[in-house]
Amino acid sequence: MGLFLTVKRWFLSKDKVDISVDFAGVRLANPVVTASGTCGYADELADFMDISTLGGFITKSITLEPRKGNPTPRIVETDSGMLNAIGLANIGVERFIREKVPIIKGLGVPVFVNVAGESIEDCVAVAERLAAEEAISGLELNISCPNVKEGGIAFGTAPEQVEKITKAVKKAAGAKPLIVKLTPAVTDIAVTARAAVEAGADALSLVNTFTAMVIDIESQRPFLANRTGGLSGPAIKPIAVYLVNRVYNEVAKPAGVPILGGGGIRTAADAIEFIIAGATAVAIGTATFIEPDCAVRIIEGIKGYCARKNISNIKDLIGKLKD
Ligand SMILES: Cc1cc2nc3c(=O)[nH]c(=O)nc-3n(C[C@H](O)[C@H](O)[C@H](O)COP(=O)(O)O)c2cc1C
Numbered sequence: 626m627g628l629f630l631t632v633k634r635w636f637l638s639k640d641k642v643d644i645s646v647d648f649a650g651v652r653l654a655n656p657v658v659t660a661s662g663t664c665g666y667a668d669e670l671a672d673f674m675d676i677s678t679l680g681g682f683i684t685k686s687i688t689l690e691p692r693k694g695n696p697t698p699r700i701v702e703t704d705s706g707m708l709n710a711i712g713l714a715n716i717g718v719e720r721f722i723r724e725k726v727p728i729i730k731g732l733g734v735p736v737f738v739n740v741a742g743e744s745i746e747d748c749v750a751v752a753e754r755l756a757a758e759e760a761i762s763g764l765e766l767n768i769s770c771p772n773v774k775e776g777g778i779a780f781g782t783a784p785e786q787v788e789k790i791t792k793a794v795k796k797a798a799g800a801k802p803l804i805v806k807l808t809p810a811v812t813d814i815a816v817t818a819r820a821a822v823e824a825g826a827d828a829l830s831l832v833n834t835f836t837a838m839v840i841d842i843e844s845q846r847p848f849l850a851n852r853t854g855g856l857s858g859p860a861i862k863p864i865a866v867y868l869v870n871r872v873y874n875e876v877a878k879p880a881g882v883p884i885l886g887g888g889g890i891r892t893a894a895d896a897i898e899f900i901i902a903g904a905t906a907v908a909i910g911t912a913t914f915i916e917p918d919c920a921v922r923i924i925e926g927i928k929g930y931c932a933r934k935n936i937s938n939i940k941d942l943i944g945k946l947k948d
Contacts, residue, residue: 636912642931644924644939646680648825648883648906649802651735653680654937655924656900660766660887660910661686661739661806662711666721667728670881672916675731680906686741686767689750691717696850701839706889707911708837710772713741718751726758735762737804741770741777745790750772752797763801765885766794766826769808769833770853776837781808784820791824804885806830807859807872814868815875820882829877830885830908831866858911862889866902873903873944893921895913900927902924903944 644655658681664670666684676682694714701708721738727735738755742748748766755761757883768790769780780790787805795803805821807814809832818829834855840849847853865888871943877884881933886904892911899907912919936942 634847637666637932637935637937639925639928639932640939642928642939644927644931646883646905646943648681648885649763649804651681651802653735653906655680655927656906657681657896657920657927658737658885658906659683659913659920660908661767661902663910663913664714665825666725667736668732670913674921678924679734679920680924681735681762682732682738683737683738683908684721685715685764686739686770687711687715687718687721687751687755687797688713688741689718689745689747691715691720695768697850698849699854701854703837703839703849703856703858703860706856706860706913708839708849708854708856709834710849710854712851713770713777722754722758727759730760736760737763739765739767739806740794741767741773743773745780745793746777749789749793749797752794756797756799756801762803762863763804763827764794764798765804765806765807766791767833769806769810770851771808771810771834772835778810780810780834781806781817782811784816787817787820788824791821791826795825799879802827803832804828806833808833808860809835809864809868815871818872818876822876822882826882826884828885830887831872832861832888835861835864857888859889859891859895862895862898865889866898869899869904870902870946877903877943890923893923893930896923896927897930897942900939900942901908901946903946905943928944
């Protein structure tokens with residue numbers, strides 16, 4: 626037996642490892658997707674990498690009307706991370722469908738459109754428009770943006786609100802799978818995760834950014850015009866891994882609902898931590914600002930890890946955290 630295992634390990638090459646996953650009924654060739662708001666609407670990364678090598682692409686949040694977002698400065702670097710207070714700046718759903726959906730058709734990768742709004746009705750209207758577009762594989766509902774006054778995080782903190790908006794948008798999404806993106810700014814994320822799943826979410830996405838502040842000590846004012854922003858990047862990774870594991874154990878595993886995990890992923894090792902914690906797929910955000918094609922390196926690294934650990938199918942790694 627020992628000899629057999631040794632021989633098998635010897636022969637398991639990277640190319641023999643299957644890292645494809647089923648994410649809420651959508652097949653991803655690998656578990657690596659872009660995080661909303663960090664990689665544009667469609668092909669903005671195309672100068673840096675072949676987008677079709679990604680497992681999936683998630684767009685910037687799209688709202689019913691175009692939004693200018695918050696005044697500047699709206700980004701600031703921190704130790705091991707950054708704060709952003711973009712405020713959901715985007716071109717609005719009609720322009721998105723007119724200008725970006727034709728590009729999305731040619732990307733050769735499943736595309737999920739992130740939906741946001743100032744009211745449930747707004748989110749429903751956006752979801753209804755997008756549901757009619759064949760090129761779109763699914764929707765991600767952002768109920769966790771910390772940087773807008775109306776809607777945003779307010780939808781994601783009270784479980785009754787999470788349930789109400791998820792139910793309404795799920796209906797509007799029709800046959801498209803609905804991912805609900807949760808905020809970490811709650812006492813117990815399992816409560817809001819459960820509310821989303823019970824209301825019909827096909828997948829959960831976590832985490833969005835953590836509300837935070839940087840102070841300019843010379844002016845003694847907040848650095849960002851919005852005062853606060855959302856903290857992302859490696860600084861949040863261990864908290865995000867913990868929250869993914871909690872949601873996996875308490876809600877996602879028993880309900881059979883996949884998790885898109887993320888927060889500070891920069892390397893394949895980071896991504897693998899999230900997968901072991903319970904994520905079926907992983908989102909890469911802030912790291913792309915430093916290395917726009919880091920997803921390629923992360924995908925190869927995941928394959929290499931599986932081969933080294935003699936894991937022929939990545940599904941055998943999801944949620945396999947040992948005691
Ligand atoms: C500049 C910036 C813009 C973002 N915009 C959005 C957005 O429009 N919608 C959304 O759901 N999340 C948005 N996010 C959150 C990311 O998708 C991700 O959840 C978060 O940054 C944590 O992952 P990371 O540490 O890998 O960046 C944004 C993050 C950043 C840094």
